Amino acid sequence: xxxxxxxxxxxxxxxRELEYIFHxxxxxxxxxxxxxxxxxxxGFLKGLLDFGYSGQIYPINPKASQILGLKVYPSxxxxxxxxxxxxxxxxxxLTPQLIEDCGAKxxxxxxxxxxxxxxTGEEEGKRLEAELLAIARRVGVRLIGPNCxxxxxxxxxxxxxxxIPEEAKESGNISFLSQSGANAISLVYMGSFRxxxxxxxxxxxxxxxxxxxxxxxxxxxxxxxxxxxSYIEGIKDGSRFRRALMxxxxxxxxxxxxxGRTVAGVGAVDSxxxxxxxxxxxxxxxxxxxxxxxxYSMDELADVLIAFSHLPPLAGxxxxxxxxxxxxxxxxxxxCESAGLFVPALPPEIRSQFxxxxxxxxTSVRNPVDTISMFIPQELSRTIELVAGYARxxxxxxxxxxxxxxxxxxxxxxxxxxxxxxxxxARRIEKPIVMVFRYGGSPQGIxxxxxxxxxxxxxxxxxxxxxERAALAISRFISYHEARNSA
Amino acid sequence: xxxxxxxxxxxxxxxRELEYIFHxxxxxxxxxxxxxxxxxxxGFLKGLLDFGYSGQIYPINPKASQILGLKVYPSxxxxxxxxxxxxxxxxxxLTPQLIEDCGAKxxxxxxxxxxxxxxTGEEEGKRLEAELLAIARRVGVRLIGPNCxxxxxxxxxxxxxxxIPEEAKESGNISFLSQSGANAISLVYMGSFRxxxxxxxxxxxxxxxxxxxxxxxxxxxxxxxxxxxSYIEGIKDGSRFRRALMxxxxxxxxxxxxxGRTVAGVGAVDSxxxxxxxxxxxxxxxxxxxxxxxxYSMDELADVLIAFSHLPPLAGxxxxxxxxxxxxxxxxxxxCESAGLFVPALPPEIRSQFxxxxxxxxTSVRNPVDTISMFIPQELSRTIELVAGYARxxxxxxxxxxxxxxxxxxxxxxxxxxxxxxxxxARRIEKPIVMVFRYGGSPQGIxxxxxxxxxxxxxxxxxxxxxERAALAISRFISYHEARNSA
Numbered sequence: 001x002x003x004x005x006x007x008x009x010x011x012x013x014x015x016r017e018l019e020y021i022f023h024x025x026x027x028x029x030x031x032x033x034x035x036x037x038x039x040x041x042x043g044f045l046k047g048l049l050d051f052g053y054s055g056q057i058y059p060i061n062p063k064a065s066q067i068l069g070l071k072v073y074p075s076x077x078x079x080x081x082x083x084x085x086x087x088x089x090x091x092x093x094l095t096p097q098l099i100e101d102c103g104a105k106x107x108x109x110x111x112x113x114x115x116x117x118x119x120t121g122e123e124e125g126k127r128l129e130a131e132l133l134a135i136a137r138r139v140g141v142r143l144i145g146p147n148c149x150x151x152x153x154x155x156x157x158x159x160x161x162x163x164i165p166e167e168a169k170e171s172g173n174i175s176f177l178s179q180s181g182a183n184a185i186s187l188v189y190m191g192s193f194r195x196x197x198x199x200x201x202x203x204x205x206x207x208x209x210x211x212x213x214x215x216x217x218x219x220x221x222x223x224x225x226x227x228x229x230s231y232i233e234g235i236k237d238g239s240r241f242r243r244a245l246m247x248x249x250x251x252x253x254x255x256x257x258x259x260g261r262t263v264a265g266v267g268a269v270d271s272x273x274x275x276x277x278x279x280x281x282x283x284x285x286x287x288x289x290x291x292x293x294x295x296y297s298m299d300e301l302a303d304v305l306i307a308f309s310h311l312p313p314l315a316g317x318x319x320x321x322x323x324x325x326x327x328x329x330x331x332x333x334x335x336c337e338s339a340g341l342f343v344p345a346l347p348p349e350i351r352s353q354f355x356x357x358x359x360x361x362x363t364s365v366r367n368p369v370d371t372i373s374m375f376i377p378q379e380l381s382r383t384i385e386l387v388a389g390y391a392r393x394x395x396x397x398x399x400x401x402x403x404x405x406x407x408x409x410x411x412x413x414x415x416x417x418x419x420x421x422x423x424x425x426a427r428r429i430e431k432p433i434v435m436v437f438r439y440g441g442s443p444q445g446i447x448x449x450x451x452x453x454x455x456x457x458x459x460x461x462x463x464x465x466x467x468e469r470a471a472l473a474i475s476r477f478i479s480y481h482e483a484r485n486s487a
Numbered sequence: 488x489x490x491x492x493x494x495x496x497x498x499x500x501x502x503r504e505l506e507y508i509f510h511x512x513x514x515x516x517x518x519x520x521x522x523x524x525x526x527x528x529x530g531f532l533k534g535l536l537d538f539g540y541s542g543q544i545y546p547i548n549p550k551a552s553q554i555l556g557l558k559v560y561p562s563x564x565x566x567x568x569x570x571x572x573x574x575x576x577x578x579x580x581l582t583p584q585l586i587e588d589c590g591a592k593x594x595x596x597x598x599x600x601x602x603x604x605x606x607t608g609e610e611e612g613k614r615l616e617a618e619l620l621a622i623a624r625r626v627g628v629r630l631i632g633p634n635c636x637x638x639x640x641x642x643x644x645x646x647x648x649x650x651i652p653e654e655a656k657e658s659g660n661i662s663f664l665s666q667s668g669a670n671a672i673s674l675v676y677m678g679s680f681r682x683x684x685x686x687x688x689x690x691x692x693x694x695x696x697x698x699x700x701x702x703x704x705x706x707x708x709x710x711x712x713x714x715x716x717s718y719i720e721g722i723k724d725g726s727r728f729r730r731a732l733m734x735x736x737x738x739x740x741x742x743x744x745x746x747g748r749t750v751a752g753v754g755a756v757d758s759x760x761x762x763x764x765x766x767x768x769x770x771x772x773x774x775x776x777x778x779x780x781x782x783y784s785m786d787e788l789a790d791v792l793i794a795f796s797h798l799p800p801l802a803g804x805x806x807x808x809x810x811x812x813x814x815x816x817x818x819x820x821x822x823c824e825s826a827g828l829f830v831p832a833l834p835p836e837i838r839s840q841f842x843x844x845x846x847x848x849x850t851s852v853r854n855p856v857d858t859i860s861m862f863i864p865q866e867l868s869r870t871i872e873l874v875a876g877y878a879r880x881x882x883x884x885x886x887x888x889x890x891x892x893x894x895x896x897x898x899x900x901x902x903x904x905x906x907x908x909x910x911x912x913a914r915r916i917e918k919p920i921v922m923v924f925r926y927g928g929s930p931q932g933i934x935x936x937x938x939x940x941x942x943x944x945x946x947x948x949x950x951x952x953x954x955e956r957a958a959l960a961i962s963r964f965i966s967y968h969e970a971r972n973s974a
Contacts, residue, residue: 040892092848116848147849163891165929180814182888186925189891193928231814259814264830264854265821271851272813296825297818297955326759327667327746330720331784334752338783343751361579361603362634364758367751404650404676405527438673441680442652443937450930468784 018218021109021142021210022153022200024085026056028076028107030098031089034064042068044087044113044150046162051169053157056081076101084108085158087150092116095146096131103139109210110136112146118206118274119147126274129208136209147273148205149181152188152198155224160203161185165192172197173226174305177215179204179233179259179273183298187229190302195457196309199224206273211236213244220248227308228252229301233259234275242286249290253308253480256292257301258283291483293476303464303473310462311432311474313481316394318342319474320387321368321467323399328438329368332399332467339471340479343367344392353386375414381425388431397470398422399436402448412448419452423459435463436470505705508596508629508697509640509687511572513543515563515594517585518576521551529555531574531600531637533649538656540644543568563588571595574637579603582633583618590626596697597623599633605693605761606634612761616695623696634760635692636668639675639685642711647690648672652679659684660713661792664702666691666720666746666760670785674716677789682944683796686711693760698723700731707735714795715739716788720746721762729773736777740795740967743779744788745770778970780963790951790960797949798919798961800968803881805829806961807874808855808954810886815925816855819886819954826958827966830854831879840873862901868912875918884957885909886923889935899935906939910946922950923957 027048033041045068048057059067062074073079076086076098086107088098092114102110112132117125129146136143144150149160154171160181168188174196178184184203191197200222202215212232219225228248235241248254260269260277269277287294295301319341321332333343346354346367354365357379364370369387373379387396400422406415426433435456439449453463464470514535520528532555535544546554549561560566563573563585573594575585579601589597599619604612616633623630631637636647641658647668655675661683665671671690678684687709689702699719706712715735722728735741747756747764756764774781782788806828808819820830833841833854841852844866851857856874860866874883887909893902913920922943926936940950951957 114848120847122847161891165891178814180812180817182812183814183818185890186812186814190928193930233817257818259817260821262821262824264824264832265817267832267853268813268817268820268830268851268855271853272817272857297822297953298814299953299955325667325669326755327665327670327673327718327785330667330746330752330755330759331744333755334746334749335784337749337751343755345751345754360607360609361601364755366754366758368755370759403672404648404652441677443680443941446933446937450933454930466784466786468786 018214020084021144022151023156024055024108024158026058026081026083027053027085027087027158028058028060028079028083029087029089030060030076032059032061032067034061034067034072041089043162044089044160047159047164048157050162051157051159051164058083076105076107079105082106086110088112088114090114092125092128092146096128096135099132099135099141100139102141103135107141109142109144111144111148111150112205113148113150114145115147117146118208119272121271121274129206133208143209144202145205146208149184149203152184152201154198164188167192167197170197172199172309173224174198174229174309175200175219175222175225175227176229177202177204177212177219178231179207179212179275180231181205183231186298187302190298191305194302194306194463195460196302196305207236207275213237213240216241216244216248220244220251226252227305228254229305230254231257231259231301233269233273234277245286245290245292249292254290254292255295255301255304255308256287257295257298258287291480293480295476299469300473303469304476306462306464307473307477310460311395311477314394314474314478317475317478318344318392318394320390320393320396321399322383322387322396323368323438324370324372324401326364326370328399328401329364329370332368332397335468336397336471339468340475341471346387346390350386350390354383357382375418377417377421380418380421384422384425384433385429388429393431395431395474396433397436397467398433399438399467400452402437402439402445402452404442404445407444407448415448415452419455423456423461426459426461433461434470434474435461436465436467437463505701507571508631509638510643511542511595511645513545513568513570514540514572514574514645515545515547515566515570516574516576517547517563519546519548519554521548521554521559528576530649531576531647534646534651535644537649538644538646538651545570563592563594566592569593573597575599575601577601579612579615579633583615583622586619586622586628587626589628590622594628596629596631598631598635598637599692600635600637601632602634604633605695606759608758608761616693620695630696631689632692633695636671636690639671639688641685651675654679654684657684659686659796660711661685661716661796662687662706662709662712662714663716663718664689664691664699664706665718666694666699666762667718668692670718673785674789677785678792681789681793681950682947683789683792694723694762700724700727703728703731703735707731707738713739714792715741716792717741717743718746718788719743720756720760721764732773732777732779736779741777741779742782742788742791742795743774744782744785778967778974780967782963786956787960790956791963793949793951794960794964797947798882798964801881801961801965804962804965805831805879805881807877807880807883808886809870809874809883810855810925811857811859811888813851813857815886815888816851816857819855819884822955823884823958826955827962828958833874833877837873837877841870844869862905864904864908867905867908871909871912871920872916875916880918882918882961883920884923884954885920886925886954887939888925889932889939891929891932894931894935902935902939906942910943910948913946913948920948921957921961922948923952923954924950
């Protein structure tokens, strides 16, 4: 617990309460299973142990005495010390009594992993939700969920999944509020592998108490959050949310995936978190007015986060594209311009410098630049420098072919050397380089792809799976800065 | 050479000439290098040897006596037997004399791999093209190219790349005309790994003699071609092409990627093959009138080919989606409906059958169906059967999560068993199942992804890298059949 943060008097009561949520001094896991064959039943506990959570951990289960080497308590009231945070894994009908017990114990927040409430569409589930909320208000306990995965916060070493990658244990500048638990976990994993990192992540499910507006307000005020990502299926209080969104997007980029924007999507939202998805038109207007960045899939969300995490604000939309293959160059030009970027032709003075070391036949030095010489290290860095040297170019996309000829032997050495030269050149020049690997899908080539991506991501280069996805994400990133500059 | 095809009197002179192109009895490689360190300089020769081409192969090089174990001839006129097909790898200025020599030798077709002609934008290149064409017409030799990779045709065991995968040596039902050599090779590789196969493939570059209309007409008439794929940057004769396209699309699906549809794309086309890209509006109208299927990237081309290769004509746009995760289900519903599919809710009688074996909490049986029971084999097949059993459903998409918990141990066995059950169930039910693997991008998980894809593709299931790409490709496939049924 960072006492300094908690006692910061510039924070409102609400904000301080949310800081408590992310800094529990002790966690009790109510209903954790003692059966090791239950693959997910020990997930939260394993996650805390694996992460090295430094507070007290109290497994609660009336039928076990020890789980994963920890002493088990039969009930919450049997726990000797104070409990800040409770994870509920017991069946829904037992949760009202649990909240009563939490009140008696002085628990601050209960994360209800437990599902089977309003999202079932059945009356009993909705009644239980109302009952839970009434008890929580009466006894002074806040609720996350039900039907959710709770929080992941590297600074407190708390997480919602067992065996998260080492990279997910690093702190970052993105906070993510997600109505879906799987999306929360999935984005943390994507970040680990693709090179973006999180500050606070919360999966909040049915949101009967703490909801999207609470977390949005908290992330907007949180000094360690620079970028806000969000997956929202429905909202609880339209006018509060609208205000929270306008205020958050005024100070930080807010990137939003709205779940339930089609007839079937709205139906799926209803069975998932019981939320009212709302009209697509209203959402569209609201997000535009607020200046939030809208995305349409988890992949797009990850792509945009890579742009925001890795790129400096760009002066304009002009991209220099370097790669191999005439057809690939034509496609790159078309896909970049379709996404709202420009691919300006290089001027004659730069083209003639290319011709000092690049043969005319089978190459193009127009932009996209398609030269076979990029597999000669000194010509590769000169190629990049020449493109970056054109004043109109704002950033570069390098599409590297990882075809069959590069899998082993001299081909593999060529491609590894090219990547090292590229990374070294990227450090030296002032304009950012974005990587795209063209990969034909061969099972044998997959390891070269994985290794190439890792090498570039470790060196801090943004890597995208296709020109199309790179261009779309970067175009949205530029639009955000254009709107702010013109506002 | 299939004499029966050549002498089929229902074929026109032109068509018979093109059959000759794809059935050469002997190939001479003029300018093949003797330097093994030149990674690509022996590519065509290695390709023919690796494929086991059964005709005569004549390497031509005045400075070598043996290359890769074959006797080398100093010039074409020194070759003892007849030569049907010549691959030119000599510099552009030497090619006019080569065509003269080919005429003297009775060569039928010259594939000019040689580049450095009109695509350079220089006057000398354009002049050379005109000279080549004049000589070719005079001496009765047809030309493919220049600036291209030529042909790949499994039945004749000829190909344009060394070391192609074994799957690319199998014959299929797709023929592909591509103005780009790299796109031609790339699509053949994609087909190998993703499960579609080719009949005839031609990369034809600058198209100074044989052009897009020749190949389109030939593929339209070719009884072994069921699907025509095309990558075109510009056309030589508008009215002939329009007629060829209308006639081809009337008898077979024609899927087209048009390179050069933006300002920068048109510029890139000019430096690539020197073609005039033409107005985007005219192309759009032309393709719509003809009923051709337009795609916007090589990935989309491959996706649509998977749909046409693997799926029977579908009765409608209603998809049953099965997968794990509430957020993923909402996203799947939204992306399917955005792409023009429908995700109809399952009726109460089917939902109640699910409730016999599926718990209410944390699941949805609405469509998308999100149940944890899919990792119990008998419940997995029952889940698929129940969704397929709803009369309104035309086909199924199964999105399988390949998260970290499945990489090894019991998780890996669960996912492998689930795939086997799925393949077995897919054989039994009457509605097609389309696979999408959700993969978080972990380097460790890549092998599970590759193995899962291979297993399903080998079993004949169409596999797509995302719900979005699956939905878009299948929607285009359905649109094609709808248009034909209403015509």
